[in-house]
Amino acid sequence: MNDLMHATGQAHPPDATAGSAASPCLLRMNQVSKRFPGVLALDRVDFEVQTGEIHALIGENGAGKSTLIKILSGAYQADSGELIFDGQHIQQPTPARMQHIGVSVIYQELNLVPYLSVARNIFLGHEPQIVQGVIDFRTMHQRSRELLNLLGIDLPPTRLVADLGIAARQLVEVAKALSRRVRLLIMDEPTAPLSEQETATLFDVVRRLRQQGVTVIYISHRLEEVFRLADRVTVLRDGRVIGTRPVEAVTRDDLVRMMVGREITEQYPKSQVQPGEVVLRVSGLPGRTDHDAELVVRAGEIVALAGLMGSGRTELARQIFGADPMPHGRIEIRGRPVRIHSTWQAIEAGIGMVPEDRKTQGLILERSVADNISLPVLSRYARAMIVRQADVRNMVRELVRAIDIRIQHIAQVVRTLSGGNQQKVILAKWLASHCDVLILDEPTRGVDVGARTEIYRVIGQLVEQGKAILLISSDLPELLGLCDRVVVVYGGRLVAQFERHAATAETIIRYASGAFAD
Amino acid sequence: MLPARLRTETRDWRRIGGSVAPIVVLILICLLLSLLTPRFLTSENLINVVRQSSLNAIVAAGMTLVILTGGIDLSVGSLLAVSSVFSAGTLAAGSSPLAAILAGIGIGLAFGVANGLIITVGDVAPFIVTLGTLTIARGIALVYTNGAPIMAMDNDFRFLGRGGIGFLPVPIVILIVVYLAVYFVLNRTTFGSYVYAIGGNQEAARLSGVRVRLIKAATYAISGLLAGLTGVILTGRLGSAQPNLGSGDELDAIAAVVLGGTSLAGGRGGIVGTLVGALIIGILSNGLNLLNVNAYYQPVAKGVVILIAILVDRRVRASSAA
Structure with missing residues (x-):
């Protein structure tokens, strides 16, 4: 006591x-x-x-990191x-x-109220008050400004958190911790x-x-x-x-x-595959000056889309996959023009996509491994909508073995798996679909070193099977280690293209940050 | 940790029922009522209860599909009325009983399709859309009948409501067929898998090539169709159609679904639970009648039992998840 x-x-x-x-x-x-x-x-x-x-x-x-934090x-x-x-x-x-x-912790899932202002979030639960229960906004805004200045952030305290990007929200979390006189800040x-x-x-x-x-x-x-x-x-x-x-x-x-x-000797298994015919060609994309840029991916080739967050690389990938409407550009698969207005059409055309956010876009967390893996191809295992369940189970088991997903049972709920295994479940979905083109958006985000190497190994297998791979990654060493070519995206435009041996982190960052105008 | 075998068994239970708690609640209520009144546990009374529950249960079957996708259908009570007056009106206009039955089911289906299209193509929240069709359909029923009942005394037409096959009343037979069909659809077909996938994570389902709009629209169409079918059965049983039939029935259907352990957020639950939920509601009314509880107290008692059942279910779920 x-x-x-x-x-x-x-x-x-x-x-x-x-x-x-x-x-x-x-x-x-x-x-x-x-x-x-x-x-x-x-x-x-x-x-x-x-x-x-x-x-x-x-x-x-x-x-044990999260247990320790908790x-x-x-x-x-x-x-x-x-x-x-x-x-x-x-x-x-x-x-x-x-x-x-x-002691304050900033978790990955931020704890902010979206439709309250920056200042009200910072002082949530210990607002300066005029009388009991009435917020002293003048003091609150003043102190918010001081805290934000202390951190070197220029952010009006009256802005709604909902209008902020993820990066700014994190800084608001830091200011919030600071307002509570934090001595030990834990950032996950x-x-x-x-x-x-x-x-x-x-x-x-x-x-x-x-x-x-x-x-x-x-x-x-x-x-x-x-x-x-x-x-x-x-x-x-x-x-x-x-x-x-x-x-x-x-x-x-x-x-x-x-x-x-x-x-880990060979972190990026360099593929020894000679790129074959052109599988994916997207033409008429915004280039540096005009709508004349082209994105080409050959069989057995990994092409990387490099760019900062918000540069339009994820947007382009989603458009190719039919998840969002494509304002410019025509898509050809193996020389044949295809019309893609929705994801199921993309899948029928032979395109697959591992989306950037595993939990909100990639998986149905409360469903089983088998349900998740079979989802894109379920109709191929059905006649008159009735699913041949034994075939589905066999297919799933084979894939689980092939890429070594560590689970107890294919009926296991996906939520209970580790990040690396969850990511492998998403990869398995597209292996099941036998797609020709696979878009990988941040395939190793939030995945630990061991599982990362295994995901690289799976990507290597895919390349050997002759799949055309479009890779997006914020991790430059990973991007340079994996790809055959790099296309740099800036402001929604394709601004540069390099073969792997000609690409360095410095040149990519230069183009990706828009410093190429001269 | 549970031994491996036990865990598979729990999983299997969840697969068919979503949760065991509703079944326990149902059994407890039955035990309690058989102790309190000798008139409860007779085959006559039990068949009577199931027949009375069957209308709500059939509506709730469609509602289950809608709720599993994360949606809601508030219009079913009004659709029941529109179906009732259209089928009786068609019959009164001299058409055959079969045509009258199809007219009733068809109008329900048409409203269901409209719900589905406005929700998916128009991208409007299901709560708002079906609240709109709720009042529209009720209004149409009143306009069509000018507020007065329409008689429908044709014996063939009334077969769905009053007839019997062997010792089973036709509504119970329809109930069994509907539940077997929905169970099969949910657990054995692509459509069923897509319904769960959409409710579990709509964006992930879309990015897996699931035709989200089509599937969602279809669930509202099915819900409308089953509400229409229920309207025809009810008209047959009563021998007349009234524009104010089914008022508030959407709430009983939703209660049955939720009592059965299906999550209002979608993606979790199942059709067996809904049947149990509808039976709980039906048996509760029956029991309160048998015990001569004042009719004004009955809704209060019903609400209390529903809340208790859901709290119990929460507890069981929380302890099995930990």
Whole structure:
């Protein structure tokens, strides 16, 4: 009880850089374990975060990162072990308690109210008030502006959150945490949906937070970000801490080895396939000056659409697949013009698409693996609408084996699978459809290193089968590692094209950011 | 963790019923009523209950398809009335009983198709569209009859409402046929899979090549058709058509679907649950009558039981999901 009283007594303003005791160690977890039915999610974890550092936490899906965050946020209680924050033992962590002592979490699914203003979101639940129950908007807007300025963000506090992009929303979340006098901010894969530029802005904000004396735990799948941003890094694997290192003292390969426990020698299996005939040709697309650009993908070839978020690369892909109307351009498959006004026509023409957002676009989460995989081809396994269920099951089982989807049963609900396995289910849908053209929009987003390599392997198999692949990826090393050609999209136009050997990250970024006019 | 065998069994239960809780509630109500009154557990009374429930159950079968896609059909009560007065009117105009039956079903189907087209092609929320057709259809029924009942005493026409096949009343036979058909459609056909897929995640279904508009429109058409069929059965039973028939029946149908464990958000549930839900509602009315409960208290009691059943279902679901 005594330490509870003590901890509630101290609420530090964000600019109190010195802190109370100026202890170098803000957070310490000693021998923390958490067991769920059937799995030991955290196994005697020792984890220490120093005041004022940016501490990266990495590990594959299922390594225990989310369990660890949930214990820190008070959502879960550890089965055993100690939690020490700023020298105080935290006995019964609840979400309210952890928030009160200054621990905030920004989850991937942001917790904002869309039809309230930026300021009302920032101060939701602790609004400045004139009298009890009446919001003091003047003060609230003033303080919102101060917080946003502190973060170097230019955003009117009166804007509706619904009108903001995902990147701006994240920054509002950061300001919200700051308004609650955060001391330890935990960010769960914040850059997954962000473009390169937006990522850079977010990193600036995080560095400013560090200057303000806020300690940050940063969770990511992208190793590059660890080196760009973090001071120290901790690797989790199978619920155990594999190690904590200063970032200067490790290499990318070290981290991969620590995460996977084995060497990943050939991350991008370069396909040795000679591209064949032209399978997909989209002509009459907006080019640099006129509607004269052409997008061509040959059999056994991977063509990448590179571009920033909002550049129009996803839009173009969706138009080719018939998900959105195509304002310009004509589509030919194997030299024959095809009319595509809806997705089923695209599928009949031999096109498939793995959409950018697995959960909202790719899968029916509450349905089984078999239901999801068979959905695009179900009518081919039916006569008079009656489905030959045994055939469907056999087809699904074969695909599950072929690309090694780890499930207990094909009737298992997709929601229960890991991100990597979910992505494989989506790939299996299009393997089942025997499409000639496959559009892959961010096929490895939010997927851990091990599963990523397996997805690359599947893509390699598809290329060997002679499929024409159109790849979209925000991960430039991945894009350059996989593709045969790169087409750069900027402002909805195809502005440049490179063979793989001629493409570098620098040139792509130059064209993708519009710096080609001269 | 449950042993593997047990888990497959739970899965199988869910597959047919969506949830076990409604069946438990149904059995409990039956047990309670057989203890409270000797008149409940007689074959005569039981057949009577099922016959009385059959009308709501047939409407609720169509409603289940609509709700599984994530939609709602508020117009069914009014469609029942329009179907009733059109079939009786056709009969009164001298047409054959078969033509009158088809007229009633056809007008329901036509309204259902209109609902489906406005919702999918016009891209308007189902709640709004079917609220609109609810008042339009009721208005048409009043205009058509000028507010007065139409007699329909032809024996062949009344077969659907009053006839019997063996010991079973025809409405029960129709109920069985409709439920077997919908069960088959939901579990064995592409259409059924698409209905669940759309309700589970409409965008993912569309991006998998499912013709979302077509399938959704079809569910409203089926719902309209079944409401039309119910109107004809009811007219046959009463021997007359009235423009205010079926007023508020959409709520009983929705209650049956939800009681049966189908999620109003779509994508989860099934037709067996709906049958159980309709029986719960029917048996409840029957029991309250047998117990001589004041008619004004009956809706209150019905509402309370529905809420309790849904709360129980929530509990069971939450504990089985954890």
